[in-house]
Amino acid sequence: MIANPVSSPTAVARQWFLARSDLEALIQALRKSGRRVIGPTVREGAIVYDEIESAAALPVGMRDEQSAGRYRLTERSDDRAFGYTVGPTPWKRYTFPPDLPIATAHRVGSVGFDQAKLDAPALAFLGVRACEIAALAMQDRVLLGGQFTDEDFRARRKAAFIVAVQCTTSSSTCFCSSMGTGPEVRNGYDILLTEIDEGFVVQAGSPAGAAIVALLPTRRPTHAETGAAVDSVEAVRTQMGEPLPIAGIDERLKHQLDNPHWGVVAERCVECGNCTMSCPTCFCTSVTERSDMEGRTSVTERQWDSCFDVNFAKVAGGDFRSRPRDRYRQWLTHKFSSWMDQFGSFGCVGCGRCITWCPVHIDVREELQAIAPVIQPIERPVAVEPVAASPGSYSIARLASVREETEDTTTLCLTDLDPAFLAGRPGQFVMVALPAFPAVPISISRFRANGIDLTIRAVGPTSTALVNLHPGAKIGVRGPLGTFWPIEDAYGRHAVVVAGGVGLSPLHGLVEALVANRDRFESVSLFYGSRTPEDQLFREDLARWTAGKVIDVAVTVDRAGPEWKGRVGVVTTLFDMMSCDCSKVTAFVVGPERMMQASVQLLISKGVVPDRINVSMERHMECGIGLCGHCQTGPFFVCKDGPVFCLSELGDMYVREGI
Amino acid sequence: MASTGKAVRPRVAVAKFASCDGCQLTILDLEEQLLEIVTRFDIVEFPEATSRHSPGPYDVVFVEGSVSAPEHLDQIKALRKQARFLVTIGACATAGGIQALRNWADHDAYRAAVYEHPEWIESLAKATPVTDHVKVDAELRGCPIDGGQLLELLTAVLVGRRPQIREEAVCYECKRKGIVCMVVATGEACMGPVTTSGCNALCPTYARGCFGCFGPRTGANAKSWSTGLLRSGRPPEEVWRLFAGFTGYAEPFRTVLTELGKAKD
Numbered sequence: 075m076i077a078n079p080v081s082s083p084t085a086v087a088r089q090w091f092l093a094r095s096d097l098e099a100l101i102q103a104l105r106k107s108g109r110r111v112i113g114p115t116v117r118e119g120a121i122v123y124d125e126i127e128s129a130a131a132l133p134v135g136m137r138d139e140q141s142a143g144r145y146r147l148t149e150r151s152d153d154r155a156f157g158y159t160v161g162p163t164p165w166k167r168y169t170f171p172p173d174l175p176i177a178t179a180h181r182v183g184s185v186g187f188d189q190a191k192l193d194a195p196a197l198a199f200l201g202v203r204a205c206e207i208a209a210l211a212m213q214d215r216v217l218l219g220g221q222f223t224d225e226d227f228r229a230r231r232k233a234a235f236i237v238a239v240q241c242t243t244s245s246s247t248c249f250c251s252s253m254g255t256g257p258e259v260r261n262g263y264d265i266l267l268t269e270i271d272e273g274f275v276v277q278a279g280s281p282a283g284a285a286i287v288a289l290l291p292t293r294r295p296t297h298a299e300t301g302a303a304v305d306s307v308e309a310v311r312t313q314m315g316e317p318l319p320i321a322g323i324d325e326r327l328k329h330q331l332d333n334p335h336w337g338v339v340a341e342r343c344v345e346c347g348n349c350t351m352s353c354p355t356c357f358c359t360s361v362t363e364r365s366d367m368e369g370r371t372s373v374t375e376r377q378w379d380s381c382f383d384v385n386f387a388k389v390a391g392g393d394f395r396s397r398p399r400d401r402y403r404q405w406l407t408h409k410f411s412s413w414m415d416q417f418g419s420f421g422c423v424g425c426g427r428c429i430t431w432c433p434v435h436i437d438v439r440e441e442l443q444a445i446a447p448v449i450q451p452i453e454r455p456v457a458v459e460p461v462a463a464s465p466g467s468y469s470i471a472r473l474a475s476v477r478e479e480t481e482d483t484t485t486l487c488l489t490d491l492d493p494a495f496l497a498g499r500p501g502q503f504v505m506v507a508l509p510a511f512p513a514v515p516i517s518i519s520r521f522r523a524n525g526i527d528l529t530i531r532a533v534g535p536t537s538t539a540l541v542n543l544h545p546g547a548k549i550g551v552r553g554p555l556g557t558f559w560p561i562e563d564a565y566g567r568h569a570v571v572v573a574g575g576v577g578l579s580p581l582h583g584l585v586e587a588l589v590a591n592r593d594r595f596e597s598v599s600l601f602y603g604s605r606t607p608e609d610q611l612f613r614e615d616l617a618r619w620t621a622g623k624v625i626d627v628a629v630t631v632d633r634a635g636p637e638w639k640g641r642v643g644v645v646t647t648l649f650d651m652m653s654c655d656c657s658k659v660t661a662f663v664v665g666p667e668r669m670m671q672a673s674v675q676l677l678i679s680k681g682v683v684p685d686r687i688n689v690s691m692e693r694h695m696e697c698g699i700g701l702c703g704h705c706q707t708g709p710f711f712v713c714k715d716g717p718v719f720c721l722s723e724l725g726d727m728y729v730r731e732g733i
Numbered sequence: 734m735a736s737t738g739k740a741v742r743p744r745v746a747v748a749k750f751a752s753c754d755g756c757q758l759t760i761l762d763l764e765e766q767l768l769e770i771v772t773r774f775d776i777v778e779f780p781e782a783t784s785r786h787s788p789g790p791y792d793v794v795f796v797e798g799s800v801s802a803p804e805h806l807d808q809i810k811a812l813r814k815q816a817r818f819l820v821t822i823g824a825c826a827t828a829g830g831i832q833a834l835r836n837w838a839d840h841d842a843y844r845a846a847v848y849e850h851p852e853w854i855e856s857l858a859k860a861t862p863v864t865d866h867v868k869v870d871a872e873l874r875g876c877p878i879d880g881g882q883l884l885e886l887l888t889a890v891l892v893g894r895r896p897q898i899r900e901e902a903v904c905y906e907c908k909r910k911g912i913v914c915m916v917v918a919t920g921e922a923c924m925g926p927v928t929t930s931g932c933n934a935l936c937p938t939y940a941r942g943c944f945g946c947f948g949p950r951t952g953a954n955a956k957s958w959s960t961g962l963l964r965s966g967r968p969p970e971e972v973w974r975l976f977a978g979f980t981g982y983a984e985p986f987r988t989v990l991t992e993l994g995k996a997k998d
Binding site for chain 2: 124379
């Protein structure tokens with residue numbers, strides 16, 4: 075026989091079954107024990123916690139529907155007594171009253187100050203949820219866990235008997251599962267009820283709880299009943315999922331004090347204080363002295379206050395948090411960051427009251443994700459294995475169509491290709507061969523569903539022969555080859571594309587990808603310079619990008635006739651249009667070598683870091699697979715290790731003559 | 734004791750401009766404290782209570798009502814010169830009051846519509862708060878004012894400190910009283926979030942939305958609140974009426990109303 079089964083680690087907590095009709099017996103037993111019962115009851119269109127005298131006051135058959143700024147009561151199809159989540163009342167109303175006289179003072183005869191006598195009523199809280207138990211524990215740490223304590227709170231906490239209830243439903247505003255405070259009640263209760271179809275599975279969490287349970291008309295629960303109790307809590311956890319990715323948010327917020335989004339949310343916030351007043355953990359108060367007309371005796375009244383109040387951080391000389399954005403930031407960073415530093419936990423239990431009771435529908439979960447988003451590990455694509463990757467070997471493609479871009483530049487649309495080409499990435503190139511002509515490297519300017527485009531300037535024998543081909547012609551291709559643009563490096567940043575002349579060709583696929591994923595970038599800008607207006611490539615696409623205002627497009631020409639109304643000058647003259655924070659720029663640069671060097675130098679002088687500048691280098695290539703040696707540059711074969719390089723990889727090789 | 738008390742009693746005057754006298758009645762409603770008040774203050778002018786007059790200077794002048802008629806312009810300046818502390822009381826004196834609604838309307842047309850002999854009526858085109866004309870030392874908000882705040886102000890005068898009057902949203906009072914927010918729970922319109930407290934959430938206590946009689950609190954985000962009300966499906970006319978109560982002429986309600994007026998046109 076075990077002397078003290080409760081202390082045995084192997085003992086399963088004793089469980090009882092209480093019929094729903096016997097809830098009244100519980101309430102009356104609590105009342106007979108000298109406690110006033112505070113429990114859920116319907117008032118003013120919501121389930122609030124008020125004093126109740128019998129089970130008839132409970133919200134039987136009621137449920138709540140909650141979303142940001144909205145709460146509605148509806149009827150359930152059953153007669154459950156706790157089939158709702160949490161209402162507007164935080165339990166702190168009873169442990170940390172909203173209005174409390176804490177002292178008196180007098181100057182009759184001599185000056186004296188007297189603390190108010192502790193007068194904590196014996197209360198039984200009926201229907202306390204997991205998040206609420208966590209909130210009481212948080213206030214315990216704040217008000218009792220430090221060097222200085224709130225003895226009124228201690229007395230009220232001690233005098234409170236807690237009848238917890240497992241949540242068997244959740245609201246859209248609930249996020250206890252994210253905060254690690256629920257939905258399951260694990261401790262901190264005197265009695266724990268889990269509501270199932272027929273009644274309640276009951277557990278006692280303290281000797282006082284066991285004493286009350288002993289008075290109730292309980293029986294042993296069946297296995298089906300205890301199983302149903304466990305399943306219903308698990309179902310809530312599944313239903314809730316993971317509404318807020320919380321891990322590391324306290325640290326992330328510390329780096330977001332200057333995030334402009336504080337101003338965005340402050341434009342919506344009306345600073346009504348409803349979030350803090352409804353919050354079960356917020357503990358800020360102010361005191362007011364009420365005196366007789368001569369000021370001989372006074373009463374010090376403590377009232378709930380809020381950091382949203384315009385006077386909360388004021389001193390005689392001014393206000394430390396004068397702007398609404400300061401106050402919003404104060405609240406949110408305290409709840410999710412500095413509370414951790416002060417008290418070792420978040421200051422939020424995920425009850426969702428601040429969301430539901432915000433009259434302008436602000437959802438802290440959305441604001442947190444806007445201000446301190448989870449940095450998703452970026453999946454970097456791996457280059458596809460090229461085909462025909464040995465000297466003299468080529469795969470055959472068919473020329474589908476030919477499109478003249480400018481007088482000397484033509485786009486060839488290839489189809490009937492090996493699928494590897496379709497899996498290439500913007501920035502990669504192919505070696506193109508025709509019988510009797512030396513093979514040439516050509517960058518892929520566009521990826522289509524069934525083919526790729528090569529945009530070619532006719533400058534040598536092979537390129538001239540290529541642009542004179544007719545649709546249907548067969549061409550030898552090797553690829554896709556080389557490195558590609560690291561688009562992911564620009565996620566959440568300002569993507570700046572700088573193109574000179576035919577350099578837009580290897581960038582064209584990149585710009586299409588930036589446009590297609592526009593939401594992932596803070597901004598996207600294209601600076602494009604060409605010799606003359608007639609030399610502009612992809613004019614239809616430029617017009618489309620400009621017209622849609624999806625990205626910012628700025629073009630310039632070196633020289634132009636009088637009909638040209640745009641900018642004249644080298645492409646770097648467009649850089650004065652960059653108004654963004656240059657430390658958040660990821661740049662992609664292609665063009666003639668001189669133009670690239672000038673662009674890179676100007677970008678660096680504007681504050682763009684070399685790690686975030688990517689260039690595509692042009693070198694003599696004959697094989698494209700690092701065997702012929704032509705393109706060797708320092709430690710690199712440009713064909714294989716490039717052509718796309720990060721500037722910091724290249725170091726000072728980039729600007730050095732003769733490498 | 735009584736005689737020495739009398740000798741130092743501050744001289745108090747109550748003055749009335751365009752108003753309904755409701756704030757003066759609030760003073761008289763302080764029945765239990767009236768004796769103590771008159772023991773400690775020498776109330777020498779009080780049109781709602783006595784026809785007795787006594788010239789200034791006064792230690793404290795409570796001004797009820799807005800500046801609405803031509804003669805008010807000089808009267809308020811003269812009164813200011815006689816007052817050590819000038820305290821405006823009520824929505825009319827502090828915000829222009831309900832009569833300031835004419836500030837968005839055609840004054841002459843209103844006058845002609847209401848009075849049989851509009852030519853007999855001398856009134857200014859705009860009703861304005863006292864603070865538009867003279868320096869004001871303190872104000873008690875509300876329509877009418879709150880007796881408790883008045884007592885606190887009188888006490889502060891006697892004790893020699895600033896009155897401890899909060900300037901928080903009415904929502905704070907609702908939450909402390911445990912009133913369920915009707916904006917959220919039933920979809921009622923309410924001006925509580927942008928309105929200064931002091932009424933102890935009187936209207937919400939009786940299941941009615943706040944109608945803003947204490948006026949906009951410092952820094953009230955009236956723009957967000959009006960935008961939210963419009964977005965909830967309320968027509969601009971209804972939102973206009975919500976802001977255009979007793980304190981609509983006070984900023985930032987005034988700007989909201991002017992912009993809503995433009996939107997209506």
